[in-house]
Amino acid sequence: MARRLEVISNHLGEKPQTMAKGLKTQYVKDPIKFMGLEDLIPMSLNTKRMQLREILDRDVAPLLPEFIEKAQFPREVLGKIKGLFGLSEAKYGCRQVTPREKSIILYELARVDTSLATFYALTMSLVIYTIEALGSEEQKAKYLPGLCNLDLIGCWGLTEPDFGSDASGLQTTATPVDGGFILNGSKRWIGNAIISDIMVIWAKNTKTNKIEGFVIPSKTPGIHVKNIDRKLGLRMVQNGVITLIDVKVPITTRLEKATNFANGVKVVLEHSRVSIAWIATGMLSGVYEASVKHLRERIQFGVPIGAFQLNQEKLVRVLGHFHSCFLLAWRITELQEQGKATSGQAGLVKAITSLIGRDAVRLGREMLGGDGILIDNYVMKALADMEIVYTYEGTYDINALVAGEAITGISAFKSSYSLRKK
Structure with missing residues (x-):
C-alpha cells in the first residue's frame, strides 16, 4: 500500500498527505461554463437564470429531501416559484414567457429536482399551453390567470x-x-x-x-x-x-380548436417534448456538479479520488453528454421560437437527451460510491428519475420512430401482426 501511494504521489508531483490541503481551487464547477455555453443565452436571460439558481439553492433545495422521502408534493415551495409561470404572450393578466426563458427555467429546476421541473413542465407545456393554444376565449379568461398564478393546479x-x-x-x-x-x-x-x-x-x-x-x-x-x-x-x-x-x-x-388527434393531442405533445429535453439536460448539470464536488472532496489512498484516471474519464463522459444535450435542446428551442420545429425534430431531441442522460446519471452514481444512494447527493434520485424521463412524453422508442419517419418518410408504427379473436 505504501508503495502504491508513493507511485501515485510521484506521478502527481505532490505528497499524498498534502494533496487535499494543497488542492487548487480553480476548477469547472458549472458545466455550462466549460465551453462557454452561457454565451448562447441572452445576457438578460442569463442574469435571470443566475438569480433563479440562487433562490433555488438557498430557499428550495434544502426543503425537498423530506418531501422526496415521504413522496409528498411540496406545496410549501410554490410561493417561491409562482412568478415563473406565464403564456407565450402577455394576455389575460399573465406575463409572457418565451420558449427560451421557459427552457432555462426548466433547466435550473431540473438541476435541483426532477419532480419540481416536471410539475413546471406539466403546468406550462401541457395544461396552460393546451388551453392557450386550443381553448375558447371563455376558457382562456376563466382558467389561465389562476393557472399562471398557481391559484389553480x-x-x-x-x-x-x-x-x-x-x-x-x-x-x-x-x-x-x-x-x-x-x-x-x-x-x-x-x-x-x-x-x-x-x-x-x-x-x-x-x-x-x-x-x-x-x-x-x-x-x-x-x-x-x-x-x-x-x-x-x-x-x-x-x-x-x-x-x-x-x-x-x-x-x-370542449376545447374548440382540438377537433381531432392531429390538431389537438399531437400539437401539444410536439410542444411539450422540447420541455422534457431541457429536464434531461438540467439533470445532467446536477449530476455533474454533484460528481465533481465529490471527486475533489473525497480522499482515498491519501489523495482526492478525482486524481484517479478512471474517475476523470467518467467525469469527462458526463460533461460530454451534458454538452450534447444542451446543444440539441438549445437548437430545437430556437426552431420552436421561430415556429419551425417539427415533430421529427422534437422526437429526435427528446429521444437522444433521455438516452445519453441515462448513461450520464449512471456514471455519476458510480463516482459517488456509497454516498451516491443518499437523496441529499442528487445522483441516486436522478438515476431513478431519468428512467421515467426516458419513458414519459413518449418512450425513447416511440420518439425515435417519430424521428425515423421524418428521416425516411416511412412510418414504422404499424406492425404486420394483428390480434385475432378466437
Whole structure:
C-alpha cells in the first residue's frame, strides 16, 4: 500500500498527505461554463437564470429531501416559484414567457429536482399551453390567470391503463347529449391528478370517432381519483388514476380548436417534448456538479479520488453528454421560437437527451460510491428519475420512430401482426 501511494504521489508531483490541503481551487464547477455555453443565452436571460439558481439553492433545495422521502408534493415551495409561470404572450393578466426563458427555467429546476421541473413542465407545456393554444376565449379568461398564478393546479389526462404509447387508440368516450357530453373511461399515470383543481381530459367523440379535449373541474360529479403509491421515481409528483363514470359536462368545456388527434393531442405533445429535453439536460448539470464536488472532496489512498484516471474519464463522459444535450435542446428551442420545429425534430431531441442522460446519471452514481444512494447527493434520485424521463412524453422508442419517419418518410408504427379473436 505504501508503495502504491508513493507511485501515485510521484506521478502527481505532490505528497499524498498534502494533496487535499494543497488542492487548487480553480476548477469547472458549472458545466455550462466549460465551453462557454452561457454565451448562447441572452445576457438578460442569463442574469435571470443566475438569480433563479440562487433562490433555488438557498430557499428550495434544502426543503425537498423530506418531501422526496415521504413522496409528498411540496406545496410549501410554490410561493417561491409562482412568478415563473406565464403564456407565450402577455394576455389575460399573465406575463409572457418565451420558449427560451421557459427552457432555462426548466433547466435550473431540473438541476435541483426532477419532480419540481416536471410539475413546471406539466403546468406550462401541457395544461396552460393546451388551453392557450386550443381553448375558447371563455376558457382562456376563466382558467389561465389562476393557472399562471398557481391559484389553480391542473392535470392533463391522456394516458390510459390499456393505451400509453398508442395514444390515438384511447378508449375514453365523449357521447354527445343535449347541451353537452357524457364522459366515460379511465386515465392512468396522470401527474397532479390528486391535487388538481381542473382537468384536461382527452376522449373519443362517439359520433365523429375523433379525439377531442375537454377542460372540466376536478370535483365534477362522476370523477373518481386514486393515487398511485409506492413509486421509486418522481416521488413528489402526485400521479393518479382518474375514473370517469357518466360525467356530464356542458358543451362549453370542449376545447374548440382540438377537433381531432392531429390538431389537438399531437400539437401539444410536439410542444411539450422540447420541455422534457431541457429536464434531461438540467439533470445532467446536477449530476455533474454533484460528481465533481465529490471527486475533489473525497480522499482515498491519501489523495482526492478525482486524481484517479478512471474517475476523470467518467467525469469527462458526463460533461460530454451534458454538452450534447444542451446543444440539441438549445437548437430545437430556437426552431420552436421561430415556429419551425417539427415533430421529427422534437422526437429526435427528446429521444437522444433521455438516452445519453441515462448513461450520464449512471456514471455519476458510480463516482459517488456509497454516498451516491443518499437523496441529499442528487445522483441516486436522478438515476431513478431519468428512467421515467426516458419513458414519459413518449418512450425513447416511440420518439425515435417519430424521428425515423421524418428521416425516411416511412412510418414504422404499424406492425404486420394483428390480434385475432378466437
